[in-house]
Amino acid sequence: MLWAVTTGQPRSRRRARRTRFGLLFTLGIVIALVVAAVIVLRPAGPRPLFQMPVTCGETWQVGTYPGHGEYDVDFFPLSGDPWGQPVLASYEGIVTVAGINGSLGGRTPDNPDGPRGRGGGYWVKIDHGGRWETQYLHLLEPPMVEAGERVVQGQQIGRIGSTGNSGAPHLHYEQRRGWQKVETFFDGTPSGITVDDAEYTVRLTSNNCP
Numbered sequence: 001m002l003w004a005v006t007t008g009q010p011r012s013r014r015r016a017r018r019t020r021f022g023l024l025f026t027l028g029i030v031i032a033l034v035v036a037a038v039i040v041l042r043p044a045g046p047r048p049l050f051q052m053p054v055t056c057g058e059t060w061q062v063g064t065y066p067g068h069g070e071y072d073v074d075f076f077p078l079s080g081d082p083w084g085q086p087v088l089a090s091y092e093g094i095v096t097v098a099g100i101n102g103s104l105g106g107r108t109p110d111n112p113d114g115p116r117g118r119g120g121g122y123w124v125k126i127d128h129g130g131r132w133e134t135q136y137l138h139l140l141e142p143p144m145v146e147a148g149e150r151v152v153q154g155q156q157i158g159r160i161g162s163t164g165n166s167g168a169p170h171l172h173y174e175q176r177r178g179w180q181k182v183e184t185f186f187d188g189t190p191s192g193i194t195v196d197d198a199e200y201t202v203r204l205t206s207n208n209c210p
């Protein structure tokens with residue numbers, strides 16, 4: 001009986017050790033669950049003073065359309081060539097994602113009606129602390145920032161494009177509290193873009209100024 005030879009301890013002591021290990025293991029799991037619950041359930045911090053993700057002083061068409069998704073916002077410039085216009089960080093934070101969501105497709109300035117991709121295409125996600133986050137989708141090229149990088153408000157993170165599931169060059173933008181999308185606020189004012197049961201657009205001027 002090999003097991004008897006390898007330990008050389010009375011069976012009762014081994015059983016006590018096994019019981020102690022079981023208790024510690026259970027305690028470890030309970031602590032892990034409590035920590036996870038605190039992280040998930042902790043209240044969000046105050047709303048950051050988000051600014052529009054486009055150049056200071058410019059007026060853009062901001063809106064939604066049926067089936068878009070609650071609180072989702074699309075930005076279209078009212079002047080100039082939309083392709084390549086700067087996309088700016090709405091608020092300071094840490095970049096958590098900078099890459100490709102879904103697939104890129106083939107819509108470029110030279111081939112605007114090329115094959116549609118899937119999802120967000122080139123995109124960026126920024127964590128602003130207090131469980132607040134912003135997302136920027138359909139960028140033209142790989143983002144100008146990397147995951148883990150700290151950005152300041154107004155810093156350029158990419159350029160307007162039409163990668164992913166996009167009909168025309170524009171910026172799809174979201175503000176989230178926890179994992180929930182919420183109504184977008186710019187410069188402290190709610191955008192009014194909430195439900196997606198009808199087409200709705202407003203003209204807003206960016207105060208994302210240095």
Ligand SMILES: [Zn+2]
Nearest residue numbers: 072073074172
């Ligand atoms: Zn959109």
